[in-house]
Amino acid sequence: MANDLRTECCIAGGGPAGLMLGYLLARAGVEVVVLEKHADFLRDFRGDTIHPSTLAVLDDLGLLDAFLALPHQEVRELTADVYGQSVTIADFTHLPAPRPFMVLIPQWDFLDFIAGEARKLPNFSLRMGAKATGVVEEGGAVVGVTVQHIAARDADAEPQDAGGACEIRADLTFAADGRHTTLRESAGLASDDLGAPIDVLWFRLPRDPAHDRSQTGGYIRPGAMLVTLNRDDYWQCAYVIPKGTLPALQALGIPAFRERVCTVAPFLAAATSTLDDWDHIKLLEVQISRMPRWYRDGLLCIGDAAHAMSPVGGVGINLAIQDAVAASNLLADALREKRLCLGDLADVQHRREWPARVTQQAQIAIQNELLGPVLAGTTAPADLPLPLKLLQRLPLLRRLPARLVGMGVRPERVRTVPRAR
Numbered sequence: 072m073a074n075d076l077r078t079e080c081c082i083a084g085g086g087p088a089g090l091m092l093g094y095l096l097a098r099a100g101v102e103v104v105v106l107e108k109h110a111d112f113l114r115d116f117r118g119d120t121i122h123p124s125t126l127a128v129l130d131d132l133g134l135l136d137a138f139l140a141l142p143h144q145e146v147r148e149l150t151a152d153v154y155g156q157s158v159t160i161a162d163f164t165h166l167p168a169p170r171p172f173m174v175l176i177p178q179w180d181f182l183d184f185i186a187g188e189a190r191k192l193p194n195f196s197l198r199m200g201a202k203a204t205g206v207v208e209e210g211g212a213v214v215g216v217t218v219q220h221i222a223a224r225d226a227d228a229e230p231q232d233a234g235g236a237c238e239i240r241a242d243l244t245f246a247a248d249g250r251h252t253t254l255r256e257s258a259g260l261a262s263d264d265l266g267a268p269i270d271v272l273w274f275r276l277p278r279d280p281a282h283d284r285s286q287t288g289g290y291i292r293p294g295a296m297l298v299t300l301n302r303d304d305y306w307q308c309a310y311v312i313p314k315g316t317l318p319a320l321q322a323l324g325i326p327a328f329r330e331r332v333c334t335v336a337p338f339l340a341a342a343t344s345t346l347d348d349w350d351h352i353k354l355l356e357v358q359i360s361r362m363p364r365w366y367r368d369g370l371l372c373i374g375d376a377a378h379a380m381s382p383v384g385g386v387g388i389n390l391a392i393q394d395a396v397a398a399s400n401l402l403a404d405a406l407r408e409k410r411l412c413l414g415d416l417a418d419v420q421h422r423r424e425w426p427a428r429v430t431q432q433a434q435i436a437i438q439n440e441l442l443g444p445v446l447a448g449t450t451a452p453a454d455l456p457l458p459l460k461l462l463q464r465l466p467l468l469r470r471l472p473a474r475l476v477g478m479g480v481r482p483e484r485v486r487t488v489p490r491a492r
């Protein structure tokens with residue numbers, strides 16, 4: 072096809088994993104094309120957390136001060152209101168990181184920031200509105216992807232007709248296309264579903280920045296859990312429900328749902344009047360899964376495509392970015408010098424599988440031991456669950472969840488150096 076292209080590395084997916092990887096590889100002198108199926112990053116179902124480990128990565132890259140100049144919030148402790156008692160769950164202030172706090176920032180701002188830095192590199196290209204529709208195979212290896220241009224594309228991309236198609240051939244293709252990955256299946260790679268008993272309802276409520284003193288936080292009441300993210304003039308709310316129960320909730324009607332939200336977080340009572348249609352409430356399906364094998368000749372899966380993370384603990388973005396850092400550390404030289412072999416791809420899985428496995432096990436334990444009983448409950452227990460009671464009484468213990476959430480298991484640092492093309 073006239074618009075076909077050849078590059079060294081093609082990355083499907085412009086989320087945290089794909090964009091960070093694209094930037095890191097391009098900075099290390101590899102020619103990179105990133106494909107993002109949406110026309111912009113302005114979608115509202117992404118996590119908003121940037122962890123201390125990612126701040127350390129930005130520091131390695133010399134981008135930390137510029138990033139922190141963007142409007143954001145700094146969270147030094149994570150506190151939840153559990154059956155009316157305030158429990159500090161994580162204390163980030165002791166973490167071994169250049170900035171021991173978590174940043175809350177709309178994810179589109181983070182992605183725009185990374186994309187902006189990456190675009191300064193001549194060997195980086197980001198194609199927006201470009202959906203990878205499948206892998207191209209030759210001689211048993213993946214040699215690229217087929218692409219459908221589904222929306223207005225990025226200004227610096229080659230002109231393509233909306234609706235047009237092309238093929239991009241690459242020495243290595245990455246599937247960083249999230250938990251509903253297209254490329255994984257197209258490449259015939261398997262994934263094990265580890266089960267997630269929850270889904271999330273995602274909606275906005277107005278917030279008055281001048282008068283509202285409440286901040287980002289979590290609220291647990293019998294049968295309900297709500298997380299509210301302060302986005303200045305509105306609250307981004309995540310209401311956790313047992314998987315598959317949305318139809319039953321809808322059958323009770325929207326006023327009943329408003330009532331539930333007010334019971335969990337009474338400070339939202341006035342704001343919930345704006346919630347007058349189920350169309351304002353998005354269902355986000357939670358999934359935990361992991362691929363037994365993340366790669367085959369010519370293709371490597373990273374981030375949620377390789378190991379879909381539950382929102383529990385808000386750690387999926389962290390893991391996705393850590394995968395990107397590890398992949399660029401391990402593969403950039405081999406890619407640039409055209410000596411990449413299957414063993415290099417295996418090395419990336421070997422390095423990152425254990426952190427994903429440990430984190431997912433922790434998420435499953437929290438889902439089953441803490442969230443399950445909360446959602447099934449009709450009355451508040453006489454006592455807080457033991458782990459929360461310990462966290463309330465022993466401040467030193469709060470450093471442990473802070474470590475798991477803020478740094479993750481086996482945090483990565485950037486080992487590549489900038490190379491001009």
Ligand SMILES: Cc1cc2nc3c(=O)[nH]c(=O)nc-3n(C[C@H](O)[C@H](O)[C@H](O)COP(=O)(O)OP(=O)(O)OC[C@H]3O[C@@H](n4cnc5c(N)ncnc54)[C@H](O)[C@@H]3O)c2cc1C
Nearest residue numbers: 084086087088108118203249374375382385386387388391
């Ligand atoms: C309800 C919910 C809330 C969450 N909240 C948090 C949180 O607060 N903090 C946190 O750390 N984690 C959170 N997570 C987990 C987190 O969102 C993921 O782990 C993380 O986004 C994974 O990053 P990724 O880059 O691998 O994939 P994604 O963020 O899913 O990015 C994939 C990208 O690929 C694009 N894409 C998809 N298919 C194609 C294709 N065929 N071609 C081209 N592009 C494609 C998508 O548009 C998207 O931009 C949450 C998850 C859920 C379900």
